Amino acid sequence: MASSKELxxxxxxxxxxxGIAGAYCFVFGVTTLGITLGLGLGMSYTDAxxxxxxxxxxxYTTAFCWAFIHRSLLTIWLFLIGGGGVMTALGWWxxxxx
Amino acid sequence: MFNSLRQAMAWLHTWFGLVLGYLLVVIFFFGSLSxxxxxxxxxxxxxxxxxxxxxxxxxxxxxxxxxKLTPDPDExxxxxxxxxxxxxxxxxxxxxGAYTTHRDPTLSIFAEYAIxxxxxxxxxxxxxxxTIDPRNGKVLSEDHLNIGSEFFYPLHYSLHLHWKNLGxxxxxxxxxxxxxxxVSGVVIHRHLFKELFTFRRxxxxxxxxxxxxxxxxxxxxxxxxxxxxxxxxxxxxxYLPVSETxxxxxxxxYAMQEAEEKGLPFExxxxxxxxxxxxxxxxxxxRIWALRDAAGEVGFLLVNHPGDQNSYVSVFRAGxxxxxxxxxxxxxxxxxGELLYEDPVHTAIAxxxxxxxxxxxxxxxxxxxxxxxxxxxxxGCVCIATGFxxxxxxxxxxxxSKFGLRSVDAFAVTTxxxxxxxxxxxxxxxxxxxxxxxxxxxxxxxxxCLTWLLSMAHAFWRSAALKKQALSxxxxxxxxxxxxxxxxxxxxxxxxxxxxxxxxxxxxxxPVASFDLVLxxxxxxxxxxxxxxxxxVTVALVGAQPEERKREEVSRA
Numbered sequence: 001m002a003s004s005k006e007l008x009x010x011x012x013x014x015x016x017x018x019g020i021a022g023a024y025c026f027v028f029g030v031t032t033l034g035i036t037l038g039l040g041l042g043m044s045y046t047d048a049x050x051x052x053x054x055x056x057x058x059x060y061t062t063a064f065c066w067a068f069i070h071r072s073l074l075t076i077w078l079f080l081i082g083g084g085g086v087m088t089a090l091g092w093w094x095x096x097x098x
Numbered sequence: 099m100f101n102s103l104r105q106a107m108a109w110l111h112t113w114f115g116l117v118l119g120y121l122l123v124v125i126f127f128f129g130s131l132s133x134x135x136x137x138x139x140x141x142x143x144x145x146x147x148x149x150x151x152x153x154x155x156x157x158x159x160x161x162x163x164x165x166k167l168t169p170d171p172d173e174x175x176x177x178x179x180x181x182x183x184x185x186x187x188x189x190x191x192x193x194x195g196a197y198t199t200h201r202d203p204t205l206s207i208f209a210e211y212a213i214x215x216x217x218x219x220x221x222x223x224x225x226x227x228x229t230i231d232p233r234n235g236k237v238l239s240e241d242h243l244n245i246g247s248e249f250f251y252p253l254h255y256s257l258h259l260h261w262k263n264l265g266x267x268x269x270x271x272x273x274x275x276x277x278x279x280x281v282s283g284v285v286i287h288r289h290l291f292k293e294l295f296t297f298r299r300x301x302x303x304x305x306x307x308x309x310x311x312x313x314x315x316x317x318x319x320x321x322x323x324x325x326x327x328x329x330x331x332x333x334x335x336x337y338l339p340v341s342e343t344x345x346x347x348x349x350x351x352y353a354m355q356e357a358e359e360k361g362l363p364f365e366x367x368x369x370x371x372x373x374x375x376x377x378x379x380x381x382x383x384x385r386i387w388a389l390r391d392a393a394g395e396v397g398f399l400l401v402n403h404p405g406d407q408n409s410y411v412s413v414f415r416a417g418x419x420x421x422x423x424x425x426x427x428x429x430x431x432x433x434x435g436e437l438l439y440e441d442p443v444h445t446a447i448a449x450x451x452x453x454x455x456x457x458x459x460x461x462x463x464x465x466x467x468x469x470x471x472x473x474x475x476x477x478g479c480v481c482i483a484t485g486f487x488x489x490x491x492x493x494x495x496x497x498x499s500k501f502g503l504r505s506v507d508a509f510a511v512t513t514x515x516x517x518x519x520x521x522x523x524x525x526x527x528x529x530x531x532x533x534x535x536x537x538x539x540x541x542x543x544x545x546x547c548l549t550w551l552l553s554m555a556h557a558f559w560r561s562a563a564l565k566k567q568a569l570s571x572x573x574x575x576x577x578x579x580x581x582x583x584x585x586x587x588x589x590x591x592x593x594x595x596x597x598x599x600x601x602x603x604x605x606x607x608x609p610v611a612s613f614d615l616v617l618x619x620x621x622x623x624x625x626x627x628x629x630x631x632x633x634x635v636t637v638a639l640v641g642a643q644p645e646e647r648k649r650e651e652v653s654r655a
Contacts, residue, residue: 020271027338028338028340031338031340032340032344032345035340035341035345036345036348039348044352044356044445045341045348045349045352045353046352046356046448047445047447047448049340049341049349050447050448050451051447052338052340053331053334053335053338053451054331054447054450054451054454056330056334056337056338057274057277057327057330057331057334058327060274061274061277061278061281064274064278065107065110065278065281065282068100068106068107068109068110069100069103069106088344091344091345092344092345095344095345095347095348096344096345096347096348
């Protein structure tokens, strides 16, 4: 296993980008989908939005740290950007068309 | 990537803590000052040194003051670029508002104006704002800066970088990294409880710095976590603008539906109509609160669509004795004065949100807790500052190139003593500049920025001493300057207003008296610290000389 001293700059930059941008994308998705699911469950828009805002930054902190802990960089990117993208799209669709 | 979880967390803690730490010290420090922003305003604006006032009469004071409000010139100029054709001379008022707390002698009034003909946004609007003396409605000069509430406080959450909300995002990211630093700090420390009681005064400098870093970090951990998190929640709508973008349609539909259910018109009718007595509405609201066994004052007043048939007036109870900022909103028909709607008890989620935000912003009355906030914030500064010092000390013997190390130290000086220097410099400038100076506030800000820049130049220049393994002399030199300027501020307040401590303590007028006392304590502490550091630098330099001489002799040989 590579030690931290042997890390390539590219690898490190990729982790940092995943931590910052990937986690943001993920949280944006969680918030969008969370609000529409909340609406579906009968919550008011204000309550659904507030609930997601209360959770969003705890989720971001967790996702950010995870980007530096998990072994596979590919999994991190797929989960954060992919998952975030899918949740954002689904939330948007449910909110505007369902 | 890393060999262990602890190693990954240590890397995160060190590098993100270092890079964002400079910013976090600024955020924590000005957040601490903002706890007493209103009191600082009293110190810098002698004409506002009178007792806090309740919301004044609408018919006698507010109506006239509201009607004289004008749109913010910068926002207006920007709005002109967004619309098709010319903007009308008189923009339609969407609402007038007034907000006050138990600490405000002056009253903040504001308005929102509709911007027509924006093809991209049919609900485009801009704002207007003024501060008035609620006793007579006199508008306070725009040239006068409320240094506490209009400069230190926005610096805490926006860095005064308003372009595309850039400052908010930078501060938000720093707050997130604060959360990360706290989580990673907990993971890398095996004996968290022990750290609370560990400060080895007799150990070497590097050990003591680390002990202090750990102790302050652990002792104030819940405080720091809470404030970083709730600070993010306050501006969540900026960081995650879901309801203005992807979910704009359902959000708008919900707002329309909610307005209809409550009977509060979402839009103006476009038919002019007289406004009923707002004073009677405020009296009625107070009567209803008293009936609920929650007698209180009006903290927030909103006159929506003023002068229109669809006008309605919202009256909110001041949160002096509750954690939430304001509450128990009661809404009246602006035209007939009839009661339209009473806000129900909060849902659990809304109540939790109000509680968290209210606890962060602390507009309620609790002076001991207010002081605890200041100490908590300053402990945060100590924690981050000792982190810098430890970083430099730990690497002193390791780094081949000293430039990076010197930069870290110079930035630390700039961030800590430089920031304090700039803060006392703006206060001195405030007392030195005549009250009728055109653009007085802008000059004060210029002094603040210039002092900070000069402190940075000084810190880099003096960091050359680090090559000799000594402490940078910039630390003690700037500390001496802080001591001198803080004392000067107290004396200048006395000379320019006559409000010296004997007067303000005898009255007593605590906003000025306590700020003068704080400045004197800062001056004294800075002087003591400066002297100790000076002695240390002298000893270190003298100690380093024989070594250097020996090295020179060797190289000559």
